Amino acid sequence: MIFLLALLLAAERPVIDLSGGRVQAYPLAMARPLGVQDAGIAVQSVLSQDFERSGLFKLLDPASFLARPTEGLTNIDYSKWQAVGAQGLIKISCDAPGAEVKCDMRLYDVAHGVELLHGTYNAPRAAMRQIAHRFGDDVVRYFTHEPAIFQTRIAYVRETEQGKQIVVADQDGANVQPLTGASINLLPAWTPDGRTIAFTSFRDGLGAHVYTVDAVTRQVRPLVLMGDFATGAVYAPDGLRFLFSASLDDNTDIYLSQADGSAGRRLTDSRGIDISASWSPDGKRIAFVSERAGSPQIYIMAADGSDVRRLTFQGNYNQEPAWSPKGDLIAFSGRDEHRIFDLYTVAVEGGKVTRLTQNQGTNEKPSWAPNGRYLLFSSTRGGKRQLWETQPDGSNQRAVTSERMGASDPAWGPLPASK
Template sequence: MKRLLMPLLCLFLLVPITADAQRVYLDITSPDARKILFAVPWFQNSGLATSQQAYGRNLAVTLAKALEFHGIIDIASSAAQQGSTADDWKRLGVDYATVGRYTIAGDQISLEIRLFDAATGDMLLGKSYNGPSTQTDVMLFKFTDAVINELTGKSGIAGTQIAFVSQPPNKREKEVFITDILGRSLRQVTRHQSLIVSPRFSPDGVFLAYTSYHSGNQNLYITDLRQDKTTRALSRRPGMNLAPAWAPDGNSMIVTLSHNGNPDLYLINRSGEILKQITRNAGINVSPVFSPDGRHIVFVSDRSKKPQLYLMELATGNTQRITYEGSENAEPSWSPTEDLVTYSSLRGGIYQICTVNPFKDRSETQITTDQTHHESPSWSPDGNQIIFAKRDGAGHKIYGIMKNGSYQRLLFSLPGSQSYPRWQIKTY
């Protein structure tokens, strides 16, 4: 079924800045940076009595969660219905405050939200949104991303999407789902009633490739996320057809195929045609990821007897091992913003999340330490966070963590077990 997205009216208001003013953004990458304290009071509807403002409270709660999700913001818990004036902000000791109003007419909602500098009382940002009430979260996420951009100079990630494989309680089949950052708009993508693994977004977030076992073979499929009816086979060669790494331009991908015997890496186009063989019989080669500029890949190979990460320059084929700590290293994900690869590393019998600069010798850094398995890491689109599947009882749940190892938390709690998370922008 074709998804219809109603256009949203968006008005952007900024405090005037003189031509010679130097814009200063907050540095959120510093390990010593303290979190920014926000007041997010309940949204107000002037036509309702105070006792009827529960809807406005829910709007504020969602906005607060979206802001806090970025890992750089704390919310003043005592704001409640207060916190709408400069005097309130001084009393609460916050750095910034939002003030929101809403009106509802039938199935339509209008939001007006403003961001204020608590110290000066100046309005930094103002936006208005109008649309169907089913799009309320989308409007709040858009404002969140505008706030993050106003403070840091980089867009936020509230409007991004997360894909994962979910297994219902007491069932064997696994299907791919997509959700927003808060786990509120859950959408089922596959319905193969079989084992699905390794979903991978295209760079623009419009297409999703994955491997399904429903035909009895590990076949590779691709689906257009702008619709819900069809998916098509990308590769059904005998043996492995696994986990594509999309090239940055989205026109090709590298996959693992074993139709010639050994599991090797191949470059294919979007029709599934083989363009080039990348590796040849040097162990089992899986889980490729491209560098942001498309010139290198990191992949996993057991050519040194145990799974380790290797770096290859695609133009020359020059390959070198880049991980040495940990008895096994697998599931790499390359940051979209820098030369940093995250991966799962078996250390002391526990899979931990680590990072490595692929161009710097012996640069492995462990960022999780709790004694349970952490698997399938994936970068946030802004390069500040990593999500992963964490062993939780008999199954897994999706967790997030800042790249410096702080702010580890459960992202959302759903029935059953969730694994293979992937994070990408959403442009459709």
């Protein structure tokens, strides 16, 4: 009887479906660091920048804080943090005995008054930034249940008076280290283990060829010396194979090779140029640019070269595809009717194109963060070409590099191996 009544009532109720809620950053307070001040402030500064760049957190203004600055790591008056709108609270206390910095770092849930994370992080004083990146990664992983990228590295091309050199840096643009000299070096691409970077170079004076450089020892080795134009190597997710483009018989096609450069074979064979290959995250498909229909467009094919399908139909010059680590989107740069290149994504299923940049200089060369939450790209919006990053919906665009003569060709490195 009660069941029948409930059914009758439920049948009468109107239903309102709500979706598309505003995605808003999580309000987070970072209390003044305790312990050794210079170390604490330095670590907190890097952590603040990481969180700000992430787009996940809204850092509250310390001037508004009501809690005592001397409030300890524990015995927290949560009501004072709640009153300023904080939902999360971070407390840091650092010690610096000798050449090492050691920080006790904690994350609290203000609404429920409970500790969510607690860890002690050590690093040499010169590598203090890593403390912030490691704790930042732990916090992001706690909330999102996804890998975080604060400890990842990026590679890019740095412009110098002598030419273009391959450099690596932390994901936030700090700690830049050159890997090659400055001839004409382009298009860096990481191996999945993060140890080696393949790049295209004119260093031998015989055209463009593909080389590798060890990210630690900086030792350079030739990888593809085929013909007089071989370029754009990209490693498969398993690291056992790589793709590149090469010009033979006046036709540029995409080739597949074993990681050591052996057993190369041609995957495409169309009359137009086929170039700029990018692997799908499962290594079963390849996105690439082809001119076979008259203008450069994004295509996808199976990893053996079969089952070719055109993906973009809007615009007349689409290039530089980068398949997202989540597999659903391919980022690319496209030239609009004003003849300006901007960033777009196209959905692999359905082909919906979304614009990410507009009216902000020329924007090119998208490269995904390994967790798929961010894109690195080059932009001329500030004058010199520099690296910028954005979220995949085009929000939260921020400068990453400030190279004196410019930076281009970004390649976001893999996640660090789990310890």
